[in-house]
Amino acid sequence: MKSRIFQALVIGASVIGATAGAQTIGHAAPPVATPGSGTTIVSGRTAAPGDSSRSYDAQALRFETHWGSADIIRGADGRVIGTVGWFRDFDVEKLVASSPQAVTEARAFKTNNFRGSVVGGLGALTLVVGAVVTANSSNNAASPILIIAGGGAMVWGAQHLNAGYSKLSRAFWLYNRDLTR
Amino acid sequence: MARFILSACVAAQIALSGVSMLTAQEGTTYDDNALRLEGHIGDVRIVRGAQGTVLGKIGVFRGIDVAKLVSPSEKATIEAKNFAHDYGPGTWLTSLGIATLGAAIGVSRIHDVNSSITTGLMLAGTGLIAYGGGRLQNAYNALSRSVWWYNRDLTR
Numbered sequence: 001m002k003s004r005i006f007q008a009l010v011i012g013a014s015v016i017g018a019t020a021g022a023q024t025i026g027h028a029a030p031p032v033a034t035p036g037s038g039t040t041i042v043s044g045r046t047a048a049p050g051d052s053s054r055s056y057d058a059q060a061l062r063f064e065t066h067w068g069s070a071d072i073i074r075g076a077d078g079r080v081i082g083t084v085g086w087f088r089d090f091d092v093e094k095l096v097a098s099s100p101q102a103v104t105e106a107r108a109f110k111t112n113n114f115r116g117s118v119v120g121g122l123g124a125l126t127l128v129v130g131a132v133v134t135a136n137s138s139n140n141a142a143s144p145i146l147i148i149a150g151g152g153a154m155v156w157g158a159q160h161l162n163a164g165y166s167k168l169s170r171a172f173w174l175y176n177r178d179l180t181r
Numbered sequence: 182m183a184r185f186i187l188s189a190c191v192a193a194q195i196a197l198s199g200v201s202m203l204t205a206q207e208g209t210t211y212d213d214n215a216l217r218l219e220g221h222i223g224d225v226r227i228v229r230g231a232q233g234t235v236l237g238k239i240g241v242f243r244g245i246d247v248a249k250l251v252s253p254s255e256k257a258t259i260e261a262k263n264f265a266h267d268y269g270p271g272t273w274l275t276s277l278g279i280a281t282l283g284a285a286i287g288v289s290r291i292h293d294v295n296s297s298i299t300t301g302l303m304l305a306g307t308g309l310i311a312y313g314g315g316r317l318q319n320a321y322n323a324l325s326r327s328v329w330w331y332n333r334d335l336t337r
Contacts, residue, residue, distance in 0.1 A: 062329045064322040067314075076333075159222055165221040173217040176332060 059179050061095070061172040063165075070165070084109075084168070086117045096171050099178040105171035112164030120157020125149030215332040216251075219326065225321070227328075228299075241272060251327055254334035264320045270314030278309025309333035 057076040064071050069085025071097070082090040093107060096102035127150030133143040212231045219226045225241035227250065237245030247264055251257035287303035288294050 004263055007214055056333045060329065060333065062325050065318055067318070155222075162220040162222060166221075169217045173215060173332075177211045177215065 055179050056176065060176040063168060063172065070168070084113065086121070092168065093169065096175040099175045102171045102174040102178070105167045105174060109164045109167040109171060112160045112167060116157045116160030116162075118157075118166055119153050120161060123150045123155075123157055124152025126153060187315060189241075190312060211332070214330045214335055218328060239268070241276070244268060247273055247324065251331040254331045257267075257319050257334065258326045259332035260323045263323035264327060267316045267320035267323065271313050271318075271320050274313030275317060278306050278311075278313055280306075281309060282306030 059075060063084070068156060069083050069088055071080045072082045072084065072090065072092070073079065074081050082092075082095070084090045084092065092106040093103050096106050097111050126146050130143050130146030130150055133140050133146065189312055200334075214230060216236070217228050220229050221237035224238040226236065226238050226245070227236045227245065229236050236250060239245065244265075248258050251261050281302055283306075285306055288300045288302060
């Protein structure tokens with residue numbers, strides 16, 4: 001009788017084990033392109049416990065700022081793959097294309113970065129013109145207006161650049177999340 | 182026979198509950214716990230998870246204990262300590278630089294002051310801003326790396 005109970009336990013466990021295996025295949029790694037083949041294949045391999053960490057180590061993105069621009073860095077070894085910032089054009093959307101939500105955030109980053117750069121740049125220029133006019137001691141009524149308008153535009157631009165980098169941070173967060181699935 | 186069926190059901194129940202628990206943990210770890218940084222005028226916020234819970238704000242002269250926040254990850258803690266090492270001096274030096282530059286502009290309006298004083302204050306102010314800004318930049322880059330390592334160790 002005892003051996004029958006033991007047998008039943010083993011059969012029950014193995015049936016569930018097979019079901020769990022089938023569920024794991026449902027969460028298998030995303031399609032992987034084979035170099036040079038031009039086709040995609042679905043990996044049926046179940047990820048080993050360390051695989052997600054290795055994938056993150058090699059692929060996960062972050063950015064580091066350098067005086068007005070930001071280097072986009074991939075992986076644990078800190079490889080710089082591009083630079084974004086004032087009037088710098090790097091296709092972040094393409095970089096995070098594997099994650100649809102990240103693409104949306106990357107698009108928002110691009111919009112905010114462009115607006116912030118243009119308005120902030122024009123604001124700085126206006127402020128400098130206002131300062132030069134004031135320094136020349138001319139009693140031009142336009143100089144305070146130029147300084148205030150320039151300062152305001154710079155703040156507006158900075159706000160948009162800030163919002164842009166928050167979007168970039170979110171885009172990378174989502175991209176990195178989708179790496180670990 | 183009844184015992185046989187009962188045992189099979191018990192085994193199935195144990196195995197099933199184990200599987201669903203593991204799946205739930207794997208599926209929610211990053212979504213719930215991964216950190217990111219979001220900038221706002223005047224501060225940088227450390228945000229957790231997909232729902233965007235704000236854990237703390239790092240602003241001028243205030244901050245949170247980032248090392249404690251990322252303590253589960255060894256490398257993240259090292260970077261958090263680098264952040265703390267650079268952030269305080271960076272903030273103070275930049276502020277001092279701005280104040281010095283302000284003083285230089287103020288002094289320049291006084292007619293009978295030696296122009297070398299104004300020039301000296303201008304240079305000192307600019308130098309302090311550049312050095313302090315560099316330290317702040319290093320601090321924020323260390324913070325970025327810290328968050329990256331923390332999230333990386335979450336996914337193990």
